[in-house]
Amino acid sequence: MVDRNVVSRLRLASARRRIDAFLEQIGSLRDSSFPHDDGKRALKLIEEFAREQRANVELPDDFDSRMVDRACLQVAEFIERNTSFLGFILRSTNVRNPFELHDPLKDLIAQVLGNEALLLISAEWNFVPFTYPRNIGILPDFVLIGTPAPEAGNVLITPLAGHEIGHSIWHRFDLEKSLSGEVNRATLKALQVSEVRRKRLLLEQGIDELGINILRGRCSSHALRQLEEIVSDLFGLQVFGSAYLYAFEYLLAPSGYPQDIDYPSEKRRLEIMRQAADGLSIDIDDAVYQRWNEKPCEARDRDMFTVVSEVVNECLGPLRTILSEKMSETGIVPPSRAAVEDVLAAFRKQEPYGGKATLPEIVTAGWVYLRERHGLPEPEQAGEYRVLNDLMLKSVEVAEYRGRLGLA
Amino acid sequence: MLSVSEIFDRLNLEHANQSRLSIVPKPDEERARERGGTSVDLRLGRWFRSFKQSQSTHYELWAEPVGGNGREKVRAIGTKEHFVRFGSEFVLHPGRFVLGVTLEWLSLPVDLSGYVTGKSSLGRHGLVIETAAGIHPGFSGCLTLELANVGEVPLVLSPGMEICQIFLHKTKAPKERADTSTDVDPKANARNPGTFSGRRKPAIDLPKVDATFEKLKGPMRSDKDEAT
Numbered sequence A: 001m002v003d004r005n006v007v008s009r010l011r012l013a014s015a016r017r018r019i020d021a022f023l024e025q026i027g028s029l030r031d032s033s034f035p036h037d038d039g040k041r042a043l044k045l046i047e048e049f050a051r052e053q054r055a056n057v058e059l060p061d062d063f064d065s066r067m068v069d070r071a072c073l074q075v076a077e078f079i080e081r082n083t084s085f086l087g088f089i090l091r092s093t094n095v096r097n098p099f100e101l102h103d104p105l106k107d108l109i110a111q112v113l114g115n116e117a118l119l120l121i122s123a124e125w126n127f128v129p130f131t132y133p134r135n136i137g138i139l140p141d142f143v144l145i146g147t148p149a150p151e152a153g154n155v156l157i158t159p160l161a162g163h164e165i166g167h168s169i170w171h172r173f174d175l176e177k178s179l180s181g182e183v184n185r186a187t188l189k190a191l192q193v194s195e196v197r198r199k200r201l202l203l204e205q206g207i208d209e210l211g212i213n214i215l216r217g218r219c220s221s222h223a224l225r226q227l228e229e230i231v232s233d234l235f236g237l238q239v240f241g242s243a244y245l246y247a248f249e250y251l252l253a254p255s256g257y258p259q260d261i262d263y264p265s266e267k268r269r270l271e272i273m274r275q276a277a278d279g280l281s282i283d284i285d286d287a288v289y290q291r292w293n294e295k296p297c298e299a300r301d302r303d304m305f306t307v308v309s310e311v312v313n314e315c316l317g318p319l320r321t322i323l324s325e326k327m328s329e330t331g332i333v334p335p336s337r338a339a340v341e342d343v344l345a346a347f348r349k350q351e352p353y354g355g356k357a358t359l360p361e362i363v364t365a366g367w368v369y370l371r372e373r374h375g376l377p378e379p380e381q382a383g384e385y386r387v388l389n390d391l392m393l394k395s396v397e398v399a400e401y402r403g404r405l406g407l408a
Numbered sequence B: 001m002l003s004v005s006e007i008f009d010r011l012n013l014e015h016a017n018q019s020r021l022s023i024v025p026k027p028d029e030e031r032a033r034e035r036g037g038t039s040v041d042l043r044l045g046r047w048f049r050s051f052k053q054s055q056s057t058h059y060e061l062w063a064e065p066v067g068g069n070g071r072e073k074v075r076a077i078g079t080k081e082h083f084v085r086f087g088s089e090f091v092l093h094p095g096r097f098v099l100g101v102t103l104e105w106l107s108l109p110v111d112l113s114g115y116v117t118g119k120s121s122l123g124r125h126g127l128v129i130e131t132a133a134g135i136h137p138g139f140s141g142c143l144t145l146e147l148a149n150v151g152e153v154p155l156v157l158s159p160g161m162e163i164c165q166i167f168l169h170k171t172k173a174p175k176e177r178a179d180t181s182t183d184v185d186p187k188a189n190a191r192n193p194g195t196f197s198g199r200r201k202p203a204i205d206l207p208k209v210d211a212t213f214e215k216l217k218g219p220m221r222s223d224k225d226e227a228t
Helices: A006-031 A037-056 A067-090 A099-113 A157-170 A175-193 A196-204 A209-240 A244-254 A264-279 A299-329 A337-347 A360-374 A379-405 B004-011 B029-035 B184-191 B210-215 B221-227
Strands: A118-124 A142-148 B022-024 B038-042 B047-053 B080-082 B090-092 B097-107 B112-118 B127-129 B133-135 B138-151 B156-159 B164-170
Touching: A006 A037, A006 A067, A006 A196, A037 A118, A067 A118, A099 A118, A099 A142, A099 A360, A099 A379, A099 B210, A142 A157, A157 A175, A157 A244, A157 A360, A157 A379, A175 A209, A196 A209, A196 A299, A209 A244, A209 A264, A209 A299, A244 A360, A244 A379, A244 B038, A264 A299, A264 B210, A337 A360, A360 A379, A379 B097, B004 B029, B004 B038, B038 B097, B047 B090, B090 B112, B090 B138, B097 B164, B112 B127, B138 B164
Parallel strands: A118 A142
Antiparallel strands: B022 B097, B038 B164, B047 B080, B047 B097, B090 B156, B097 B138, B112 B133, B112 B164, B127 B138
16 A cells, blocks of 8 residues: 555646746746836735645645645645636736826726725737626736737727726625625526426426525525626626727627526617616617627526516616616716727827827727728728727827826 | 027917927927027936846847738837836936937927927937937827937936927928928828827837838849849
8 A cells, every 4th residue: 555645745746846837937927028017016915826836735745635735735725716717817928918008097987996905907818898707716806808919009999998907896895795685686586587487497497396595595596696697797887988888899799608507698788888878878879789699598498588588687777776876976987979089080180189088088099980980891891990999099198198297 | 590589489389380390398488588599408307118138049120011012021029118106217228228218299380390409518428319310290209319428427318307408490380382392281190190209109110111211221133133
């Protein structure tokens, strides 16, 4: 039989070597050219946690083998969980990123999440719209905004950052707690609509008759996830106005992704945003709402999706009220129509805007310009598209310049 | 050559006026008028482009047309971009060369041209900025600056510092030379930006091979005849 201490020695040596390699990786990343300090701070935080992990595997070989195994497992999990963040931080230093956006986006985040909030913008190689993980335990004060790698420098997709910040708002204001009572009531009601449906649902979900509370819990949980997505959409819309919907269309239309039960259907999302846009008097090109394809849920989730949709519809009213209260606390309003017109006038003359404008106003003007030029579809218009991007970024830089000088 | 007062008169014209000059962000008018003279100072922007060490033995200073000349293509010179935020610094070591860019985005009307020069106060410390680069009528974009440290100590550059100055001249208005000129209307230019127009980062495009150069660098006619 192999000596238990020999196994422990080998396992501990491996764990130490792995965490040392992780720390070395952090060391080499520290030498990158960080355009802003937040990336360095994120690295420092991760390093502190990694050093704790390193200390945890400084155990003698004859230590309780279960404790040794647990410490080794923790190291393995830590590395698995956090290596992707090192990649994210490294890519945040790539010059393809529009670094000019960092300060205005951070200001926006500070407005809703407080001055302690930190920001990382980076290109994602495995980018999937709207599904970037949030709430990273190791980086609690950070908002991470991932952009699709081939379009890291595309300012026009910036409004989607509003969606990511919306998730932070959901957590910051604990909207789940505020809405859970309403969601539970609506779930009970939805499950009582039809006994046949309820029984089918229990069967589909593999829950026996006595497990109705489990079913209710699952429905509520899915409904809350959908409501979180709606909050994120509404926040993006309120902050970036029509540009949010144009960016949404750019990345998702004509869609046809398989329906995820934790998301309302894209058609429904657009309906909800359209109502909100009307309420906020935001002008949006009607073409955005056209020709969205939908794929149904997997067969076993169809009834569940129907019930969850009913619950979400019931809770939309309370959600709008709560969100509206929170938004007025932040003081964030949609882009000013007059400011967008001024920026647009400059873009039409191939000039950046030299006056006072916010990031959402500048990006909205960019989208309006692009749409009035029919999307610049011709190959010979590629230069104009590139110039538009530079005009937006220069306008953002000028806004920062004006802010630093205290110009009105 | 335009005086400072005339430059600001042009800057203050209505947006719709075809003679309007645009510099964004606009230079401090009061300070410039006080200083007088015939130039406006421009500030250093936040993007730099340095040159990479490489294994290539040389680089051609022209861009071959598509299809090339049949020879193995010499790769474009490798560069690296750097972003330096306000309040940070870029150190230019003695003997080193880097491309910078003006913070300001210029848009010239069709009846103005100009040139950019360094500031003598910086030149005296070893910082050479460009060699009287011309700015054509209708130009739009940030100006690329060739920054070289010809001094003996490292020089610290920081975005927002005054780095160069532009002088502007009146050119013959397009109407006066309509028969001979193919001058670009700025509106048209906006729809079809030129190679060096409309950029916020330092540009490094190579000049394209034109028909004359193509003929000059090819074999002599008699050599060709012999070959056939």
